[in-house]
Amino acid sequence: MNTPTGQSILVTGGAGFIGSHLVETLVTDNDVTVLDNLSSGRREWVADQATLIEADIRDSEAAEEAAAGADLIFHEAANVSVEQSVEEPVDSHEVNVDATLQLLECARKEDARFIYASSAAVYGTPDSVPIRETDPKAPASPYGLEKLTAEEYCRLYNELYDVKTIMLRYFNVYGPRQRGGQYSGVIDIFLGQARRGEDITVHGDGEQTRDFVHVDDVVAANCLAAVNGTPGEAYNIGTGKSISIKALAQLTVDTVESDSRITHVAARDGDIERSRPSIQKARAELGFEPSRSLGSEIESLC
CATH class of the missing domain: 3.90.25.10 (UDP-galactose 4-epimerase, domain 1)
Incomplete structure (x- = not known):
């Protein structure tokens, strides 16, 4: 598997479900910092070789500290609860949109590549399957809209500021x-x-x-995106x-x-x-193959 090597890397949400597995893969050949408030993650899930900064991603000073010197940022931290986004849309927006924008500013300052964990929720109810990246986006929840809005910020930061942003739309991990x-x-x-x-x-x-796609395949997709992904592009990540x-x-x-x-x-x-997604684009451009x-x-x- 193609993985980044010899880089300074920030993983937000690196104590959580997907992020902790990603950190385990990255720490072998990279200097990894984790930014996580441990609201859903656990300290013991963070690989010993990584540096943990325990703070909320909305904390601008903590985000800047964590991103200092970063070559690569994997943004995995989020409020992932659709139900919570419906019940507390303002708070959910702050976590999923405002904090992402803040981290994009960090990436801009550090000239860091930025891999964004998006979601199939951006599509809403699809007109047909398999779902392709170019299909209409009609989020059915604040969560889906937040992910789509953050994607648009990623795209704009690539166009306006040449921040190398890549978006991965996870299906059911x-x-x-x-x-x-x-x-x-x-x-x-x-x-x-x-x-x-x-x-x-x-x-x-x-x-x-x-x-349903296994977390190890999602980790592989992140690593491949960091190495092979086209800036400004989004990729479906599932099994097909x-x-x-x-x-x-x-x-x-x-x-x-x-x-x-x-x-x-x-x-x-x-x-x-x-x-059900089409993963043809991820296969062709990233070399992604779920195993x-x-x-x-x-x-x-x-």
Whole structure:
């Protein structure tokens, strides 16, 4: 895997789910600083070789300190809760947009390459699948709009100030250290229910489909973007394959060899029926090729 080497690197959110795995890969051949307030991450997840600055990404002085001398910035820190963005849109905007703008200023000052962790939420409900990077953007939540707004700032900073920004639109990431969420954490939720022998609860008929990509593949995509990515461009990061939530529930029961029943509860308002990206652009330009299969990885998480 192509990875940055011999660089001074800042990883925001580097104590969290995706960021901590990224840091583990980067510390071998780079000088890595982590900026994280530990609101969802854990200190013990940060590799010993990395320097941890415990502070909020909205703290401008801490951000400037963390970015000082950086050649490369991976911006993973965010409020990733759609529900929280709906309940507290102003606070969510401050974290996901204002703090990103502040970090872009740091990248501009340091002449650092900037890799931004965006989201499939920028697309909203797609007209068709697979979803391509050029497809219409119609966010269905403040979170999705915040990610799209931050992407636009990244694009503008590339055009106006020649900050080398690259945006990665993550689909449904799963793996070790994940916390449960609506769909990003559904595998962890299903596994917990299956281990405890509880009913596995599926919203609606379970026919809604999602693309689940392993955190190790997301780390690889970040490293490839840092080396091969085209500034100002966005890339879908997934597997290009999808599974229904009902089939995922059954796969979990079978893998755990659980007695859990699969039960259905009310559908969520505004739930997207189909979500599957085209990853052709990431393959062609980054050299990205997902290597983890969902079935074997669920087994490893058991």
